[in-house]
Amino acid sequence: MTIDAPGGTLRRRAAARPPMGGEIVGENLGWxxxxxxxxxVGDWLSCGGGPNGNAYAALxxxxxxxxxxxxxxxxxxxxxxxxxxxxLDDGPGHMGNPYFTFNPAQTNGQYFAMMQLDGNLVLYTGPDPSRLGQAYWATNTSILRNRGGYCLSLGPDGNLRLHDTAQGEPDQAHLDAVPVLWRTTLAYPVLRHHRGSCLRTGEWLASGDYLTSANGRFAALLRDDGNLLLCVAGADRAPDTGRAYWTxxxxxxxxxxxxxxxxPHCAVMQGDENFVLYNGGRPPQPGDKAPPYWATSDLGRPATDSVxxxxxxxxxxxxxGLDPGTAAAPRYRTTGPPDVSTAVSVNWPTWSRASVPVVLTNxxxxxxxxxxxxxxxxxxxxxSNTMGAGPDCQVTRANNxxxxxxxxxxxxxxxxxxHTREVTVENLSRQAPRYAQISVRTSIPGDTDAADDSGYATLTFRG
Structure with a gap:
């Protein structure tokens, strides 16, 4: 397998320095x-406009x-x-050099991907065609009958296609209308769903993606550590991780x-009514070794739609089913967020000493x-007084x-x-009346009703 005389217009216009530690330092060459x-190395194709707001790159x-x-x-x-x-994924079926050793951890090698004039997409060692090394992977689509009339596209469904452009180049809305000699056949990229309120059968979240309830009040975030977090949403409908109520x-x-x-991790709404968290940055495919670590059910069910x-x-x-508004009984459900209210009352057994119970109710x-x-x-x-609210409190005093x-x-x-917290105040002045105002505010992550988070009472010592 050899390169078919570069010819044509080489897209590279300037030499790129090698990437360091995964840094992207190349050039966007369109789609x-x-x-x-x-x-x-470092160059990429890109394509946006996919379903669910997805955008893709081939790097x-x-x-x-x-x-x-x-x-x-x-x-x-x-x-x-x-x-x-x-x-890594397409495997040895396209490997053209049995002596090539793939090292996934390497970051600074010299390689390039060439769309050849003979209709073959080939990966080579070497920094560019002028210093050509060995071919080690190819689509094996060389047909030679349309010299130079080929192109590689990255489409809005996240797939690569190699086209015979004898009848003209493709446009993004009609990629398959131009003859396709080779393509990746990935169904799951367009099913990545984020910032909606639900996942239907086959749809999934990647690490860092989240759902937001239709009313904008709550969010479900798949964190980078793999934990699924339910929390209150902020003003921008994004997760407020400081107000989590379920994980x-x-x-x-x-x-x-x-x-x-x-x-990376992913959350998948499977076709067996099971909502599952997996290791790996994509839903599991045949041959994958990315095991699940959390699932709503351990019972396999017949294939059926779920949301x-x-x-x-x-x-x-x-x-x-597929209707998120269905009245059908849930196959699984989490508990909802708390609503903790605050109430303050005053008890005074003597004229000089009072007890102020603060009662929180979920x-x-x-x-x-x-x-x-x-x-x-x-x-x-x-x-003159003594007061306290328990030995586990932090105390600050102001205004003399x-x-x-x-x-x-x-x-x-x-x-x-x-939960009850007792505040005590003792009047040591031996004078009355004496007054104190007690205000309380609670801060509970995930509390859904801030209107009842505060309480207030006036304490009066009378002679």
């Missing part, structure tokens, strides 16, 4: 690679692989979100079926996460002792449960 053009890497990955918002490749690679590794720990690896939806009440549910359907309580005691007029603030921990509260 077509015409006959006679080539990708040097020539320093390990000799032509990598298919999702693109960043600026259109550059994101190698951490790979979904296919010609050498697969904590509240959903009973559904663990393996161990998350350190690499995983983040509902407006903050519950993630797996439902039969009105939600899921245990609340641990949080904090801030208690502020403001003396209307300063008087007129204002005292206690920051107290709040444990997890079960649904319908309560």
């Amino acid at each position: 077509l690679l015409r006959a006679g053009e080539y990708l040097r 020539m890497q320093g390990n000799g692989d032509l990598l298919l990955c999702f693109a960043r918002p600026d259109g550059s490749p994101d190698p951490a979100r790979r979904y296919y690679s010609l050498v 697969a590794f904590d509240q959903g720990a009973a559904r663990r079926v393996g161990t998350p690896a350190s690499g 995983a939806v983040l509902r407006d009440d903050g519950v993630l549910a797996v439902l039969p 009105r939600g359907t899921t245990p609340s996460s641990p949080g904090t309580m801030t208690i502020t005691v403001n003396l209307v007029q300063v008087f 002792g007129q204002t005292t603030t206690y920051t107290a921990p709040v444990p997890a509260i079960p649904p319908g449960g309560t």
Whole structure:
């Protein structure tokens, strides 16, 4: 297998320095690679406009692989979100050099991908065609009858195609209308779904992707560590990870079926009514060794359509069929977010000593996460006193002792449960009346109703 005299117009216009540590330093060559053009290490093809807002890149890497990955918002490749690679995944069927050793960890090799005039896409050692090395991978589509009338395209479905352009070049809306000599046949790139409210059969999230409930209040994020996080959404509908109320590794720990690896992960709504978290940056394909580590069910079911939806009440549910609004019973559902209310009352057994109970009640359907309580005691007029809210509080005082603030921990509260913190104030002045104002605010991750997070009471010592 040899290169067929470069000829044509070489796309490279300037030498690229080699990438270091995965840095992208090459050039975006559009979505077509015409006959006679080539990708040097760091160069890429790109294509946006895919379903669900997906964009793709085909990146020539320093390990000799032509990598298919999702693109960043600026259109550059994101190698951490790979979904296919010609050498690693396409395997030995196209390997043209039995002596070539592929090292996935290498980053600074000299390789290039050439769209040849004979209709063959070939990967070579060497920095460019002027210093040609050995061919080690090829599409094996050389037909020689249409010299120079070929091109390689990256389409909005995330697939590469090699076209015979004797009848003209393809456009992105009609790629398969131009004869296709070879193509990747990947169905799953266009099914990557993010920033919607649900995943239907076959759809999936990659690490860092999230769903947002239709009302914009909640988000389900697949974190980079593999954990699935349900939390309150911010003003931009993005996850507010500081307000999480459910995670697969904590509240959903009973559904663990393996161990998350350190690499990328994906969440897949399978066709067996099972919503599954997998190691690996794409849904598992035949021959993959990317095991699951969390699943909503351990029972195999007949092939059927299902939908995983983040509902407006903050519950993630797996439902039969494809309608996220169906009234059918869920196959699986998480608990919803907490709603912790704050109430303050005053008890004074004597004129000189008072007790102020602060009662938190979880009105939600899921245990609340641990949080904090801030208690502020403001003396209307300063008087001699002692006060406290428990030995586990952090205490700060201001305004010459007129204002005292206690920051107290709040444990997890079960649904319908309560937690009480007692504030005590003692009047040592032996004078009355004396007044104090007590205000309380709780901060609970995932709390859905901020309107009842605060409480207030006026304390009066009377003679």
